[in-house]
Amino acid sequence: MAKKKLEKAAKKAIANAREAVDDAAKAVRKLERTSKRRVKKLDAEVAALTKDAARSAKRIDRASRKVERAAAISASAEELARESEDYATGRIAEARSAEAPGPARADPNSVESDVFVEPEIDPPTSPGSAVEPSFRELRDEAKRRSIPGYSRMNKAALVEALGGS
Structure with missing residues (x-):
C-alpha cells in the first residue's frame, strides 16, 4: 500500500509540476507580449526623436547659413564704410586745398551768385587699379x-x- 501511495503522490507531484510548467509558460508568453509592446512603444519614441533631431539639424543649418550671410554682409558694410570714409577724407582734403579766401568778382554788377558750386570729382582710386x-x-x-x-x-x-x- 505504501507503494501505491508513493505512486499516487508521485503522479500528483508530476501533475502539479506540469501545471506549474504550463503556468510558467503562460507567464512567459504574457511577458513576451508585454515586452513586445514596450519594444514597439520604444521604437516609436526613437523614431519620433530621430525626426525631431533631423528637424533641429535643419533649423541649425539654416541658422548657421543666415549667420554666415550676416557676417558677409557685415564685412561688406565695414569695407563700404572704410571706402566711404577714405573717399570723404579725400574730398575734404581736396576742398580745403581748393579753398580760396573768398570769391572774387570781376564785375560788381554781374549776375553770378555767391554760392560756391563744387565740380564733380570721381572717387579717388589708387593708380593702376580699376574700380571694384x-x-x-x-x-x-x-x-x-x-x-x-x-x-x-x-x-x-x-x-x-x-x-x-
Whole structure:
C-alpha cells in the first residue's frame, strides 16, 4: 500500500509540476507580449526623436547659413564704410586745398551768385587699379552668366566664381 501511495503522490507531484510548467509558460508568453509592446512603444519614441533631431539639424543649418550671410554682409558694410570714409577724407582734403579766401568778382554788377558750386570729382582710386564692382553688379553678372548658386554667394565668392573679374 505504501507503494501505491508513493505512486499516487508521485503522479500528483508530476501533475502539479506540469501545471506549474504550463503556468510558467503562460507567464512567459504574457511577458513576451508585454515586452513586445514596450519594444514597439520604444521604437516609436526613437523614431519620433530621430525626426525631431533631423528637424533641429535643419533649423541649425539654416541658422548657421543666415549667420554666415550676416557676417558677409557685415564685412561688406565695414569695407563700404572704410571706402566711404577714405573717399570723404579725400574730398575734404581736396576742398580745403581748393579753398580760396573768398570769391572774387570781376564785375560788381554781374549776375553770378555767391554760392560756391563744387565740380564733380570721381572717387579717388589708387593708380593702376580699376574700380571694384559692387556686390549687385557682380550678382547681376553671375545671373547673366547662369552661374549656379549665385544668389547665395557673398561678394568674395561672386568675384571668385566670375574668375576674379
